[in-house]
Amino acid sequence: MAIALRTFASTDLDQVLRLHAEVFGAPASRELARRWVWSQVENLCPERSPKWVLQADGAVVGFLGTVPIPYRIGGRRVMTHSTCDFMVAPQHRFHGINLLRECFKVCESSVSLDDVAATIAVSKLLRAQQTGTMHRYLKVLDARVGLRRWPKLLASARLVSRPARAALALRDLPFFLRRAPKVTRHDGSFGASFDRLFERCLAADPLQATVERDSRYLRWRYGPQSPQAHRVVGIVETNRELQGYVVCCASRGEDHRGYILELVAAPHAPPSLVDGLVAFAVRELRRQGSWTARWHLLEDAAERRRAHLLSWGFRRHGDQYQLLTRLPNSAPQRPVWHQEFGDGEASHGCVS
Numbered sequence: 001m002a003i004a005l006r007t008f009a010s011t012d013l014d015q016v017l018r019l020h021a022e023v024f025g026a027p028a029s030r031e032l033a034r035r036w037v038w039s040q041v042e043n044l045c046p047e048r049s050p051k052w053v054l055q056a057d058g059a060v061v062g063f064l065g066t067v068p069i070p071y072r073i074g075g076r077r078v079m080t081h082s083t084c085d086f087m088v089a090p091q092h093r094f095h096g097i098n099l100l101r102e103c104f105k106v107c108e109s110s111v112s113l114d115d116v117a118a119t120i121a122v123s124k125l126l127r128a129q130q131t132g133t134m135h136r137y138l139k140v141l142d143a144r145v146g147l148r149r150w151p152k153l154l155a156s157a158r159l160v161s162r163p164a165r166a167a168l169a170l171r172d173l174p175f176f177l178r179r180a181p182k183v184t185r186h187d188g189s190f191g192a193s194f195d196r197l198f199e200r201c202l203a204a205d206p207l208q209a210t211v212e213r214d215s216r217y218l219r220w221r222y223g224p225q226s227p228q229a230h231r232v233v234g235i236v237e238t239n240r241e242l243q244g245y246v247v248c249c250a251s252r253g254e255d256h257r258g259y260i261l262e263l264v265a266a267p268h269a270p271p272s273l274v275d276g277l278v279a280f281a282v283r284e285l286r287r288q289g290s291w292t293a294r295w296h297l298l299e300d301a302a303e304r305r306r307a308h309l310l311s312w313g314f315r316r317h318g319d320q321y322q323l324l325t326r327l328p329n330s331a332p333q334r335p336v337w338h339q340e341f342g343d344g345e346a347s348h349g350c351v352s
Contacts, residue, residue, distance in 0.1 A: 003095045005102060008051040008063070015060035016053070016085075023087045027253075031227065031349045032085060038225035039067050039084060039348065044217065048079065050106055052099055054092065062088040064099040066107060067345065070212040072202060074335050077212065078327070081107040084345040086119055097122050104128075110326045113344030120322050128324040132298045132337050134344075137309055138317035139282065141258065142291035172282065172312070180276030186233040186245065190218040193242040197266060201338075204267035209335035211343045213264070222247060227348050228261065232288075234280035236273055242266075244273050247342060248281040250288035251350070258290030259350065261342030274308055282312065296341035298323065321346055 008016075013036070021029035043049055045068040054062030066081040083103060088096040096118075104110065104126050113134060114120050124130065194215045202208070211217060222231050231249040235242060244265035251257040260281050265273050285293050295314055297305060308314075323339055341347050 002056070003061070003092060003098075004055045005052060005098050006055060008053050008065070012053050012060055012063075016063045019060055019063060019089060020085065020087055022089065028349060035225075035227045035348060038220075038223075038227070040065055042220075042225065043067055044069060044220055045079070048081075050081075050103070052102055054088065054095055054099060056092065061092045062096060062099055064103055066103060066110075069111070069217075069343070071109075071111065071209060072212055073209040073327070075202075075206050078109050080109040080111045080327075082345050083110065083112050084348065086116075093118075097125070101126055104326060108328050110324075111339075112324050113321045113339070113341075113346045114324060115319050115321045115346060120324065123324050123326075126326075128326045130322050131325045132300070132323040132339070134296050134298050134321040134323060134339065134341065135302060135316050136318050136320065137295045137297060137302070137314040139293040139295075139312060139314045140291070141282070141286045141293055142256070145256070145291040178272065178275055178279075180272045180279065181236045181238070181243065183234040183236055183246075183276045183280040186235045188222060188231070188233050190215040190222075193237075193240075194218055194245075197242045197244075197264065200266055201264070205336065205338075207335050208338050210338040211340075221342065228342070231261065232284050234277060234284070236276060244269055244277055246277040246281050248284055248293075250285055250290045256289060256291035257350075258285030258288065258293045259341065259347070260293065260295040261347060262340035263295075264340075271307065274305070275311075278308055278312055296321070298337060298339055300336065301338070 017029050017033055020032050040049060040051065048068045049066055051063070051065040053060045064086045065084045067084050068079060068081055071078045071080050081103070083100070086096070086099065088099070100122050110128070112123070114123065192215065198213045220226070222228055222233070228249045230252070231247050233245060233247050235245045237243060246263045247261045249259050249261055263274070263277055265277070282293055302309065321344070323337060
């Protein structure tokens with residue numbers, strides 16, 4: 001059967017959603033439909049958001065989209081593309097390489113966070129570099145998380161869930177009582193103070209590679225159409241100047257997962273500031289009914305946060321993600337990557 005590769009047309013969307021349901025299931029397809037406008041139509045640079053389909057006998061059998069995101073890499077602004085919603089019908093899986101090859105041909109710079117072995121293998125085959133590994137760290141907030149595989153036990157555990165949650169919260173009491181800056185709940189307007197904090201972080205580490213984490217990016221990333229529009233933001237201010245912030249989000253499904261999507265502190269901030277931000281996130285996720293708090297960190301970032309991970313009871317658990325990059329030769333080489341889980345496509349559908 002002849003397989004054709006062509007540019008995506010708006011009339012393909014219904015078929016793409018049906019293909020997504022076939023490959024990933026109906027709930028995931030509904031999530032894609034909800035975030036489509038946010039990621040593909042009203043992103044930071046819609047005119048530079050290419051996407052492609054594979055077609056066989058008039059039917060869409062493959063799709064690959066991109067999200068354009070500006071990065072600062074070694075002091076330079078680089079427009080990158082993050083691949084997203086990569087899917088191929090099982091009987092045509094081999095042809096998926098053509099989608100990614102076309103993407104790499106059109107998009108000069110790409111940054112992606114992947115945990116699918118086949119996608120990672122194809123990306124590396126096409127000369128994407130493994131720039132780092134992001135690990136998941138998990139903190140248990142509700143004892144019922146250990147009973148999810150046994151529904152009958154889980155149903156009976158509801159009788160003791162409240163005292164069990166109280167006992168786990170009591171375990172954290174010494175950390176909540178630490179002296180830490182006051183963290184206040186932010187309205188999510190992401191104004192000029194976030195721009196200034198980003199520029200201070202850049203000035204302190206000019207060779208880093210990071211998303212252009214300014215107010216424009218944050219308003220899009222966590223705005224009204226984002227899959228994480230229900231996120232909660234906590235900030236620390238001194239003399240009306242932003243010193244740090246945390247973005248956390250509870251899933252809306254039955255998995256009861258909570259996520260720390262990003263945590264940013266000013267250069268040379270004391271450890272107590274990070275403690276305060278973590279305490280805010282843990283308290284908020286517990287209040288929203290999350291059974292676990294998940295914090296994903298690149299290896300270097302995890303080393304810097306080791307004391308906080310250990311003291312707050314976060315333990316390395318489960319999945320890991322590969323940070324894969326493909327940059328032009330003119331890009332600064334070997335920068336220090338500052339990537340948050342909320343920056344990657346891996347986070348788009350995980351807490352919707």
